[in-house]
Amino acid sequence: MRRLYAILIAAGFVYMMLSFLGVVPGYGNIDLCSRVSSSFLLKDVSEQNAKNWLMAKGLETKSIEKVYGEKNKEDGCANVVTSIVVNYRSFDTLGEVTVLFTAALGVGLILGGTRRKKYGLLPNFVFRESTRILVPLIILFGAYIFVHGHLTPGGGFPGGTIIAAAALLLYLADEEFFLSKVSTGALEGSMGGLYVIAGLLGLAIGGYFLYNFLPTGRVGNLISSGIVPIVYTFIGLKVGAELSGLITDLHSEEG
Amino acid sequence: MSVFITALVLWLLLTNFSYSELIVGILVSIAVAGVFKEYHGIKFDGKLPIRLVLYIFVYLPVFIVEMIKANIDVAARVLNPKLPLNPGFVKVKTALKSPMARLFLANSITLTPGTLTLEGKEDAFYIHWIDVKTLEKKEEAISGRFEGILKGVFE
């Protein structure tokens, strides 16, 4: 009976995969690469490319400012979601970071101890050594994700989560490793404070909270879109420190 | 220092090259190397280029040939209707000392025909072997091909 159920569910899975085959277009038949946002994402925003795109759509090449110029003027983000999350609705993001901070604080109050919980078994040798190689590279990858948050999908929250994943890997691989609570607390507190200070600087310079006061630059470069990458760096470090502290709390015991 | 160089190379591979990327990459790599001043397993010295050349031109071809042989082996076993298996857990001694060389040896053992590393102790690996032929010559049959090469590359 169990096998029958298994085969039935697998047949449903087959049907799902086959229906997916119809959705995927054939090789070379896709038109996505001529979309504007795609050329922003691939950092190929030269004017010649824009002209080619407009010619292909049958539009006049005079409207090139309409496609590229305005976006460049306003916020300079290639990624629309980032420009909404960190530029237009940045106060909302500050609130979200505060919610996460409160959750981490609650877990720390309830579960926080000063000693590390031991598994009682040494981890596998292969796992120990490979973790020692992997962890710095994983943290670098997390930094890559949140520094490039305004160019590619990603940003502070996924980057911070990847940093916390590296911390979890360290806890699993090393019996002695214990992240000191002072360092994570100091990092998260200072990053949250810097976020608010960036907002207050915007208030002082531009007249309202979290004003984008730096020049926006050219879309597609790394140094563009004003304070957005800086704020995303703050958010990424803060979320990474918070989630690492949460993992530390879950790994510690009283006494 | 070695962490810094590795991190910077990985950063430049991940991004398209420009000067601002280079500057930010240097900053991030300094931060990562500062955090992992003590806890890391990436260490190398001035002989790195020789080792890299040796690694690419001596180790990798042997490794890839062994991997393709492993897969043909697995395919033959899986597609055979009689399923010829004779599994067992064996202990294999090794002479390698540096952790990196032993890590690569363990991974090579896992990816070559019919063997899977379970655990490494001070001087030995415990291995699940899918087809135990003999118990005397097991070192030569399992790890002999790689051990000399890795000793030359890493030590």
Add this chain to the structure above:
Amino acid sequence: MSWNEMLGQILMVVGGFFYFLGGLGMIRMPDVYNRLQAGTKATTLGTFSTVLGVGIAYPPFLIKSLIIIAFVALTNPVGSSVLARASYLAGVKPAPITKVDEYKGGESS
């Protein structure tokens, strides 16, 4: 279709065949250690072949494909090794045809 796309697609189909072998090994092998053997080897070579095929068929992806290959080569054997040791220590019995056992109930501490 140029030669590199052709080569890339051939590599991809070879990789898909190894993926299929991995799935078949998962079904046919008698116990968890043999299953891990089949699964790990077949999927690692399948991923090498597929991702290298993608990199060859479209050269702008080549560098990131190599990074993915290095990552999979470093993590996949480690993962299966950890899982094999864990299932041994958790008391999963090997299949009855297993003759030799020099690991003896996990003499690690």
Add this chain to the structure above:
Amino acid sequence: MITAFFVLVAAGVILSFIRILLGPTSSDRVAALDTMNVMLIGTITVIALILKRGIYLDIALVYGLLSYLETVVISRYMEGRK
């Protein structure tokens, strides 16, 4: 040819999925899940090739990292439970 790839991968994924549903012990299930995850990494890169989006390669890398973490966490949990 891409269609042939998808058919082969679908067959492999379905076989390991049946193993997830049947598996007598939980380590069988985790092994099958690990195999399936690696297959999906390859599939994501092929989809990146079809749609010509470099972003999906990053997604494949993150997916690989998370699947590795999942395998390791479940393994350590099973070890400690004994």
